Amino acid sequence: MPTTPQTLPPTSVTPSELGRHLLTIRGFHFVLGALGDPYARLLRGEGDDSAALGDEIRRAGPLFRSHLGTCVTASGEAAAALLRDPRLDTRHPGGDRAHLGENLWETWRTCHVTPMDDALLTLPLADYRRLDRVNRPVLGPVTAGAWRDDVRRAAGRVADRAGETFDLVADLVRPAVAASLSRVLGLSGPAGPHAGPRVSGPFDFDAGSGANGLRRQGPRTETSDLRTEGPRTQASDLRREEGEGVLLGEGPGAGDPGPAERELAELLPRLGVALDAVLCPPRLPVVRDLEEAVARARVLVHDLVTARAAEPGDDAVSAMLATGLGEADVAAVCLLHLVAGAEIAAATAADAIVALLDHPGQWAAVCRSPELAADAVEETLRWSPPVRLVSRTAQEPLAMHGQDIDADAHVVIVVDAANRDLAGVADPDRFDLAHAGAPSLSLTGGGPEELVAPLARVVATEIVRAAADRWPGLRADGAVVRRMRSPVVRAVVRLPLCR
Amino acid sequence: MRVLVTSFAMDAHFNGMVPLAWALRTAGHEVRVASQPALTPSIARAGLTAVPVGDDHQVERVMAAAAPGVFALHQNPDYLEGRPELLDLDFLESSTTMLTAMFYAQINNDTMVDEMVAFSRWWRPDLVIWEPFTFAGAVAAHVTGAAHARLLWGPDLFLQVYQRFQRLLAPLPAELRDDAVRDWLTWTLGRHGAEFSPEVVTGHWTIDQMPASVRFELDQPLVPMRYIPYNGPLPAVVPLWSRTDPDRPRVCVTGGMTERTTGFSGLDAVAELLEAIAELDVEVIATVKTGERMRPLPGNVRVVDSVPLHVVLPSCDAVVHHGGAGTWASAALYGVPQLALAWQWDDVFRALRLEKLGAGRYLPPGPARQASAVRDGLAHLLEDSSFRAGAAKIREEMLDCPTPNEVVPALEDLTAAHRGAPSGIPAGTASARR
Known part of the structure; x- marks a missing residue:
């Protein structure tokens, strides 16, 4: 059962056609935003108070119909129901999720904005369930905690390098996420047999189906085996030819990041825009860069899994391979941790620290009792989720609160607004560590974000803890800058700090 | 000189270019007028030489859907009444994104741009004079190394507002600058092997038909010109x-x-x-x-x-x-x-x-x-x-402004000063496919 029937035919799309597609959808968001459509305003990704827009959508009823054609919910009850409704999935009925060649003036389809098949963000939900059989025994809700000590050391080493003044994202969060994932996934583990030129065959990790996911496709003399087609992987091929490609086995020294960690630190922010790009068109150069980064990540993951299959180490990839469920699925899970998990961990850690510094009493409490870092992360997930908008398509007609959702309709759950509408939370609009244990819909729904959530929680918690352990006097030394066109993640890109 | 005049296919935007086109013609220059095929009859009725390029644009259809939102935003009185210093980044980004998506990139459809570039590569104009929204003319000029100028039909609100936008973008870090018109022109030029340059938005200079008291001082080379009424494609008959x-x-x-x-x-x-x-x-x-x-x-x-x-x-x-x-x-x-x-x-x-x-x-x-x-x-x-x-x-x-005939020598001098080497890669070597 191939999970990805065919990737898009990218060779048929020129940069101009892709650019025009993205520009047109961006235009729709601004035009309808100017007419007051709160969902369109939300998708613009800047210039508005997203919490106020969430309130506005909720006031319009449990199911708000945007002029974009999307059914949007910001109601806690409706969101909870939709997130577990099996009649919703990631693709259109029949599997379509490619709208690049369409005349948007006829179809008005503004879902699946950027092709995201290579990043594995538009797999059917059943595939994430299958992949979780590989993930769960090693990086699942119960098991992810086993990596906590490793992550704590990795994040701690990064924090120890920080100067008197440093940037929250560039100097702490991004490198700590890279160091943590590098350690957990074994990117800095023992060298594999591929350290020289390889002749092993590639596997198609989009089409993994259990133990036989490894597909030999004949001898391989190039490193670009995982590319789908076209010159999208050329840049990464070039870099590899220049000698940057072989990273495994060059483990870090005592303090400084090794080359694998440095590459990951460079790659992860570029991959991070993928979560936003599903709903909000990025600028054309950003999409091109994302495509290149995804191609690079696929090569990295392929090399990693191949290496660990040959020579297991004390890392999560080796442990997942030991489940016997197939290299292709292990590679897919790794890719999801790089594409979605890293961004979720980084956004959560950054937003947690931003929120705590905005509430000095709560920051002081975490500094006194660093184990409260876990509560801070949970409250951040509830109050300022790293995935604010979950995009689904109705596979069949359904009714909700007396309103019909047609088959093929686009449905979006506004998670942050829904979280603030759930019963049993006192003063839900306030960030408060005392909310520990409050209900939250963040990182649920069976998509990629749920799969990567347990490890992302561990990583985010340890970054917050590393900061709280070291810097009780930490304070902001400037304004928070968020990434543009980032309505899903609202990613922090900059905050100067003084410790 | 060879002079390429261009306006997207809409009479009201083309009419204001006809007297200068004729002045260049009677001064002995070769003049061609490029537009989508829909404007060909109007160009011909003006007695000028038409170069139909690309497919007809669909802007009426697009605006039928988009106009309410576009107009809602642009009812901003600071915009309408010419107080750009009060416009904030949110308005400017919204305006630029909307107009690029719904107007500029629509009236300069890809086939029109590409055929105008192809024609210019063959005909090698010395000067391209473009209606101020017909960026295809600037692209063709930039790719082929021609001098190029905007010919205004009204006060230069576009450039006034765009300059304000650029001033607000400049202090931002590069990854926070969101300029849709620049992005669109960047990939459009990239299709022809050329890189973006600010002149593609502003022209090397501007020919302005407004009287002095209705003109903006925008720190851009300006050639004032007297407005000469042209009746458009309808027959001009004295009843x-x-x-x-x-x-x-x-x-x-x-x-x-x-x-x-x-x-x-x-x-x-x-x-x-x-x-x-x-x-x-x-x-x-x-x-x-x-x-x-x-x-x-x-x-x-x-x-x-x-x-x-x-x-x-x-x-x-x-x-x-x-x-x-x-x-x-x-x-x-x-x-x-x-x-x-x-x-x-x-x-x-x-x-x-x-x-x-x-x-x-x-x-x-x-x-x-x-x-x-x-x-x-x-x-x-x-x-x-x-x-x-x-x-x-x-x-x-208005009578104090030089007539189109009197402007022609200045255009000849400016063309000589601005004409440069082609910056685009000749067709065939640039790969637009990926």
């Missing part, structure tokens, strides 16, 4: 009734060219409006679409399908119009006081300038535009001779 002086004040009521060809109009409830105006002791010449259902009108109202404005305006004491560029400029040139019922874009700015300069009145949308209010406004215009004096001053300013 019998217009060959004698009227025995009462004559008032022209017109919705301009664009009202005839598109759905945009500032004149609502025309019959009611004409009846109210006819209560004054005036002769009314109304150019409205024939076939429009009209109830019987008072005897002092003459409805004509069309009449050349340069024929009728010199005999008029006032004009009531929708605010459009060509009508405004024609009335200004003949020193006729104007009652402008403008509601969008530069129309409002120009109408407000009339008020400031004492040459006319601006009636904003709403109660001020009821038929009786228009009648009273018109009566004021006719009674107070200061409007005539204000209008005469604008006329003087």
Whole structure:
């Protein structure tokens, strides 16, 4: 059962056609935003108070119909129901999720904005369930905690390098996420047999189906085996030819990041825009860069899994391979941790620290009792989720609160607004560590974000803890800058700090 | 010189280019006019040489869906009234994104741009003169190394606002600069192997047909030029009734060219409006679409399908119009006081300038535009001779500008100064496919 029937035919799309597609959808968001459509305003990704827009959508009823054609919910009850409704999935009925060649003036389809098949963000939900059989025994809700000590050391080493003044994202969060994932996934583990030129065959990790996911496709003399087609992987091929490609086995020294960690630190922010790009068109150069980064990540993951299959180490990839469920699925899970998990961990850690510094009493409490870092992360997930908008398509007609959702309709759950509408939370609009244990819909729904959530929680918690352990006097030394066109993640890109 | 003149296919935007095209022609230069095929008949009727390029644009269809949001944003009074220093980044980013997506990239469709570049590579123009939204001309010039200039039909609100946008973007880190027009031009130029340059938005210089008191100082090389009325593709014929002086004040009521060809109009409830105006002791010449259902009108109202404005305006004491560029400029040139019922874009700015300069009145949308209010406004215009004096001053300013004939030598010099090496990679070596 191939999970990805065919990737898009990218060779048929020129940069101009892709650019025009993205520009047109961006235009729709601004035009309808100017007419007051709160969902369109939300998708613009800047210039508005997203919490106020969430309130506005909720006031319009449990199911708000945007002029974009999307059914949007910001109601806690409706969101909870939709997130577990099996009649919703990631693709259109029949599997379509490619709208690049369409005349948007006829179809008005503004879902699946950027092709995201290579990043594995538009797999059917059943595939994430299958992949979780590989993930769960090693990086699942119960098991992810086993990596906590490793992550704590990795994040701690990064924090120890920080100067008197440093940037929250560039100097702490991004490198700590890279160091943590590098350690957990074994990117800095023992060298594999591929350290020289390889002749092993590639596997198609989009089409993994259990133990036989490894597909030999004949001898391989190039490193670009995982590319789908076209010159999208050329840049990464070039870099590899220049000698940057072989990273495994060059483990870090005592303090400084090794080359694998440095590459990951460079790659992860570029991959991070993928979560936003599903709903909000990025600028054309950003999409091109994302495509290149995804191609690079696929090569990295392929090399990693191949290496660990040959020579297991004390890392999560080796442990997942030991489940016997197939290299292709292990590679897919790794890719999801790089594409979605890293961004979720980084956004959560950054937003947690931003929120705590905005509430000095709560920051002081975490500094006194660093184990409260876990509560801070949970409250951040509830109050300022790293995935604010979950995009689904109705596979069949359904009714909700007396309103019909047609088959093929686009449905979006506004998670942050829904979280603030759930019963049993006192003063839900306030960030408060005392909310520990409050209900939250963040990182649920069976998509990629749920799969990567347990490890992302561990990583985010340890970054917050590393900061709280070291810097009780930490304070902001400037304004928070968020990434543009980032309505899903609202990613922090900059905050100067003084410790 | 070889001079390529270009406007996207819309008569109102092309008409203002015809006199200069002819001036270049009679000065001995080779002139071609490139546009989508839909403009070919209009180019031919102007006696010029057409180069149809690409497919027709679909902007009317796009704007039918997008116009409400586009207009909602641009009703911002600081925009309409020319106070760019009050516009914030959110407005500027919204405006630029919307107009690029719904207008610039629509009227400069890819096939039109690509065929204009291909034609320019073959014909090698020395100078490209482009209507200020027809960026295809700038792209073709930039790729082939031609000098290029914008020819304005109205006050340069676009560049004024774009410069403000650039000033607000400049201090931002690069990853937070969101300039849709630049992004669109970047990949459009990239298709032809060239890189973005700010001149592709501004032109090497600008030819401005507005009188000095309606012009912006924008720190850009400027060639002032006198506006010469051109009637457009409709036949310019002097009607019998217009060959004698009227025995009462004559008032022209017109919705301009664009009202005839598109759905945009500032004149609502025309019959009611004409009846109210006819209560004054005036002769009314109304150019409205024939076939429009009209109830019987008072005897002092003459409805004509069309009449050349340069024929009728010199005999008029006032004009009531929708605010459009060509009508405004024609009335200004003949020193006729104007009652402008403008509601969008530069129309409002120009109408407000009339008020400031004492040459006319601006009636904003709403109660001020009821038929009786228009009648009273018109009566004021006719009674107070200061409007005539204000209008005469604008006329003087326009007559002070060099005619298109007199501008040609300056264009020759500027072309020699700006003409450069082609920056695009010749077709065939640049790969647009990925």
